Amino acid sequence: MRILKLEIKTLLMIFLIALTVLQMGILWTEKNPGVPILFSYSKFRYSDSPSDIARVSGNYIQPDRIMVSDGSGSLLWQIEPNDSLFDAVWHDFMQSYFKQILDIKPSEGSKSYEQDWYSLVKMKCIVIEFKNPLPSEIIRWIIGEESTFSPTIKHIYRIAVFPTESINNNENTLYIYDGTDVYKYVVKIEQGNMKKEDYIRAVNNVYQNDNVVPMHRMVNFYPSVKNEELLASLDRNSEKRIWDLLVKTPDKIILNRDNVDKIEDYLLGDSYKSSMVRKFGEDGSSIIFSDTEKVLRYYNNGFLDYQYRNKSLGDKGHVYEAFEKAVTFIESRRNNLIEGVDILLSNIEERNENYVFTFDYALDGMEIKIMNLQDRTVKPAITVVANRDRVVDVKWYIKTFSNNDYYNNYSLYFFDIFQNKMIEDYPEILNNPDIYDISIIYICPENSTRAEPYWVIKTANQDAYLRMQGKGD
Numbered sequence: 001m002r003i004l005k006l007e008i009k010t011l012l013m014i015f016l017i018a019l020t021v022l023q024m025g026i027l028w029t030e031k032n033p034g035v036p037i038l039f040s041y042s043k044f045r046y047s048d049s050p051s052d053i054a055r056v057s058g059n060y061i062q063p064d065r066i067m068v069s070d071g072s073g074s075l076l077w078q079i080e081p082n083d084s085l086f087d088a089v090w091h092d093f094m095q096s097y098f099k100q101i102l103d104i105k106p107s108e109g110s111k112s113y114e115q116d117w118y119s120l121v122k123m124k125c126i127v128i129e130f131k132n133p134l135p136s137e138i139i140r141w142i143i144g145e146e147s148t149f150s151p152t153i154k155h156i157y158r159i160a161v162f163p164t165e166s167i168n169n170n171e172n173t174l175y176i177y178d179g180t181d182v183y184k185y186v187v188k189i190e191q192g193n194m195k196k197e198d199y200i201r202a203v204n205n206v207y208q209n210d211n212v213v214p215m216h217r218m219v220n221f222y223p224s225v226k227n228e229e230l231l232a233s234l235d236r237n238s239e240k241r242i243w244d245l246l247v248k249t250p251d252k253i254i255l256n257r258d259n260v261d262k263i264e265d266y267l268l269g270d271s272y273k274s275s276m277v278r279k280f281g282e283d284g285s286s287i288i289f290s291d292t293e294k295v296l297r298y299y300n301n302g303f304l305d306y307q308y309r310n311k312s313l314g315d316k317g318h319v320y321e322a323f324e325k326a327v328t329f330i331e332s333r334r335n336n337l338i339e340g341v342d343i344l345l346s347n348i349e350e351r352n353e354n355y356v357f358t359f360d361y362a363l364d365g366m367e368i369k370i371m372n373l374q375d376r377t378v379k380p381a382i383t384v385v386a387n388r389d390r391v392v393d394v395k396w397y398i399k400t401f402s403n404n405d406y407y408n409n410y411s412l413y414f415f416d417i418f419q420n421k422m423i424e425d426y427p428e429i430l431n432n433p434d435i436y437d438i439s440i441i442y443i444c445p446e447n448s449t450r451a452e453p454y455w456v457i458k459t460a461n462q463d464a465y466l467r468m469q470g471k472g473d
Contacts, residue, residue, distance in 0.1 A: 057327045058094060058142045060345050060359065064131040066090070067215065068206040069160075071124035074220040076231060081365040083211040085202055089126060089161070092193045094143065097174065102140050102151045106176075106183040114184055117177040118228045120160050124203050128159040132347050133179050141320040153183050163199035172196065213238060213412065218435075227436040232414035239411050240440075242468070244404040245363070245451035247444050249302035250337045253398065255287060263287070267298060267333055301447050306394035312353055317388020319348065322355040326384040329391045330359070333398075340401040341368065346380060354387040363401060368442040368451055370397050371465075378443060378465055399444070401451070408470030410453060414438065417455050417466055426457075426464045434460050440468070 066086050067076040079086045113119040121127055133155035140151070158177040165173040166186060174185045189196060206212055215231040253263050260278060268276060268289060276289040276296070289296045297305040306329075316322075323345075330343060341361040349356040359382040361368040369378050385393035411417075422429065437458040443465065444451035457464040 053324055053328050053331065054142055054144060056331055057323070060327055060330075060343060061134070061138075061142065062342070062344050062362075063090060063128045065129050065365075067127045067129070068203055068212070069121055069123060069125050069127060070203070070206060071122070073122035074217050076121075076127065076215045076217070077206045077209070077212040078215050078231075079209075080211040080213075083209070085209070085211075088194050088198075089128065093128070093159075096190045096193050097172075097187050098139050098143050099145050100187045101153070101174070101176065101185050102136060102145050104185065106152055107186055109182075109184045114175065115182050117158065117160075117175075117182050120175050120182070121158075123162070124164070126161040126163075126199065126203060128161070130157055133157040134345075135319050135348065137318060137320045138323050141324070153178055155179060161199060163196050163203065169196050172199065213240070226434055230436060230438065232438045233412040234414065236413050238413055239409045241407055241409050242364075242366075242453045242470075243407040245368070245442060245444070246402050246404045247399050247449050247451050249300075250339075250398065250400050252337060253298075253302070255285075255298065255300040260287065263298060264289070266337060267296065267304060302398045303446075304394065304396040304398055306391070306396075308390060308392040311385070311392040314354075314387045314389035314392070316353055316355075319350065319355055321388040322386040323348075323357060325386040325388070325391050326355075326357045329384060329386075329394060330382065330396075337398065338400060343382065354385050354392060357384045357386065358382065359384070361399070361401065363442070366440060366442050366453070368401065368444060371443050371445045373445050376465075378463070397446075404450070408472070410468045410470050412440075417468070421466045421469070422455075422457060422464060425466060426462075429457070429459055429462070429464060436460065 062081075066079045066089055068079065069076050079089075109115060113123075134157070135155055136151050136153055139156065153176055155178045156176055157179045160175040160177075162173040162175070170189050172187050172189055174187060176183045176185065207214075213233060214235055216234040217228070218230040218232055219225045219228050221234065253259070253266050255263065257280070264278070275291045276294075277291065279288045279290075281287065286297055286299045289298075293310075294306070294308050296307075299305075334343065341363045343359050344362045344367075345357060346360045346367070347356075347358045349358075358380040361381050368381065370381055371378050381397050381399070383393075383395045384391060435457055437456070439456045441454055441456055442451040443454045453468040455464075455466040455468060457466065
């Protein structure tokens with residue numbers, strides 16, 4: 001009996017000692033990262049497995065706009081991103097139609113208009129537009145389509161849905177434009193998709209929807225316009241309520257000497273911070289983390305500049321593989337930091353050794369871009385250079401957004417801004433008035449705490465940025 005008691009005491013003491021050592025290890029890891037894996041501990045758990053990244057990557061892809069063509073040839077109705085129709089149409093593509101498109105060959109079109117994108121979108125249909133051509137291999141990776149079938153279409157730029165073309169109630173007809181050619185696909189309407197009659201109703205009754213903005217095809221009114229896709233509102237009464245935005249650096253990573261450990265946790269992560277040396281800039285407005293392979297500079301205005309020293313190291317790989325690396329870098333750092341906005345892919349540039357991905361913050365269908373007040377240049381919020389193996393360069397304005405306590409109603413009538421503001425601020429455009437894009441975005445100066453709405457007028461030679469005039473301004 002006495003021996004049994006001694007054995008119990010011995011086991012209890014061993015358990016308590018092991019528990020104490022484990023607790024000491026966790027505390028030691030927080031102060032001295034890089035200890036053995038037994039004591040590895042992260043306050044901010046994040047899974048960067050390929051399957052998880054592919055799943056969340058879908059949140060970084062969204063159409064630039066979804067519109068309904070009423071068949072008149074001159075008018076399209078733009079659906080607001082917060083409208084249920086926008087979500088329903090996009091859901092059908094992400095959950096069903098993209099998988100079918102990438103796993104079948106296009107149908108043969110017998111009619112002449114089926115090869116002419118500009119003729120197609122003058123007919124009754126729903127139009128989905130991306131800001132730039134989107135590689136189909138990125139879509140395939142996001143939706144998890146593992147077929148070995150090589151899709152005919154390599155990029156998706158514009159899509160037109162014709163719900164009345166097929167008499168089969170279980171089919172929809174899609175025309176996909178890659179920027180050069182048009183491809184026709186007939187897809188099945190699967191369980192969980194919008195029904196055919198829902199698509200038809202959306203086209204026929206779009207003018208009754210309060211969340212649409214009528215957009216006019218400019219070439220129909222001004223034959224001198226060269227871009228057949230140029231759209232603008234020519235309705236004098238058209239207006240939009242837009243909130244003024246409060247812009248801040250997240251409180252958790254505000255730069256000061258008492259907050260460096262938190263900044264390390266959020267911006268470096270356990271895989272990096274164990275090997276990096278920290279150093280404040282001479283004026284105290286920045287901090288540098290570096291080792292033999294990489295350098296990360298973080299500034300007090302929330303700007304992060306990450307560079308891998310040997311940018312040519314690594315295999316270029318496929319664009320979806322580099323996109324995975326870019327999204328992993330952003331996703332693992334935005335967790336618990338970025339609030340109030342989406343982060344959306346806006347452009348991809350292919351280079352000899354890598355790919356350049358640009359992302360923008362987006363709120364209520366409007367991009368939020370950053371302005372350099374010195375040279376008045378406007379740039380994306382995030383630029384990531386990556387290849388198959390790693391991210392090699394990042395420029396990122398880490399910001400959080402919320403509505404200020406006021407808004408205004410802004411006229412969307414294009415000639416208000418063209419006659420009253422554009423000619424005054426950019427008289428040189430009159431010498432070459434070939435406008436190819438008109439849009440509305442938010443602009444936030446680099447060190448400002450406020451973002452305001454601007455017109456963006458793009459011509460062949462320059463981009464004009466014009467602050468919108470609200471009622472009472």
